[in-house]
Amino acid sequence: xALFFRPYPTTAYRIPGTDRTxxxxxxxxxxxxxxxxxxxKVSFDEYFVQDGDRPDTVAYEYYGDVTLDWLVLLxxxxxxxxFEWHMxxxxxxxxxxxxxxxxxxxxxxxxxxxxxxQQQQIIVESGIQRILPEKTLIVDYTTxxxxxxxxxxxxxxxxxxxxxxxxxxxxxxxxxxYTYLIREQHPYIFDEGVTIR
Numbered sequence: 001x002a003l004f005f006r007p008y009p010t011t012a013y014r015i016p017g018t019d020r021t022x023x024x025x026x027x028x029x030x031x032x033x034x035x036x037x038x039x040x041k042v043s044f045d046e047y048f049v050q051d052g053d054r055p056d057t058v059a060y061e062y063y064g065d066v067t068l069d070w071l072v073l074l075x076x077x078x079x080x081x082x083f084e085w086h087m088x089x090x091x092x093x094x095x096x097x098x099x100x101x102x103x104x105x106x107x108x109x110x111x112x113x114x115x116x117x118q119q120q121q122i123i124v125e126s127g128i129q130r131i132l133p134e135k136t137l138i139v140d141y142t143t144x145x146x147x148x149x150x151x152x153x154x155x156x157x158x159x160x161x162x163x164x165x166x167x168x169x170x171x172x173x174x175x176x177x178y179t180y181l182i183r184e185q186h187p188y189i190f191d192e193g194v195t196i197r
Contacts, residue, residue: 044075044172049086060172071182076171086168094162106158113144114153 013024047058055069055078063071078084087095093103100106118135136153144152155163174182 041179043175045175047171047173048167049171051086051088053086055081055085058171058173063176063179068179070170072173075174084168087165092162092165096158099161100157103158106161107156109157109162111155111157112138113141114155115143115147116151116153117137142145150167 010023010025012021014021034150045062047062055072056066059068059072060066073079073081073085083095096103098108100109114136115138116134116136118132120134123130123132128133139147139152144154
């Protein structure tokens with residue numbers, strides 16, 4: 001993670017109450033992936049984050065360069081690498097305990113109710129198998145209570161947070177063949193970035 005802010009530009013920052021000015025990373029600017037993709041025909045590879053993977057280890061494994069950890073994160077619009085990156089089970093449980101007070105509270109407290117409007121189905125047409133995904137709607141407790149047992153689901157805080165964390169496993173990586181182009185544009189990449197206000 002130490003290299004994450006390396007490509008960010010710096011700005012002069014005056015320390016309040018003093019005449020001292022320091023050079024600080026300008027976190028209000030970031031590489032705009034959409035600008036890069038609009039200017040270049042880019043393809044992506046899917047990647048599933050494994051327990052123990054970090055942005056720098058994924059960058060090394062895929063690109064052969066740990067300094068491209070920022071590319072792994074920003075390609076996936078991850079701006080908070082501590083909470084938007086997949087957490088290991090141990091780190092996740094620690095996060096839940098810190099956020100909600102205890103694991104038992106998160107297990108026992110309802111986050112929301114769901115109405116299962118369509119069960120997952122497997123359909124075979126002309127020898128081709130398709131999977132129709134389950135569809136759900138979030139409903140209030142009154143609606144939930146009127147639904148048949150097989151058409152409703154109560155989601156605990158723990159399950160809600162766990163599902164979000166599991167969704168963070170699925171990321172995309174800009175195809176390895178574009179690394180040269182990215183390296184070539186790297187010194188100027190933030191000139192076309194976006195400013196967060």
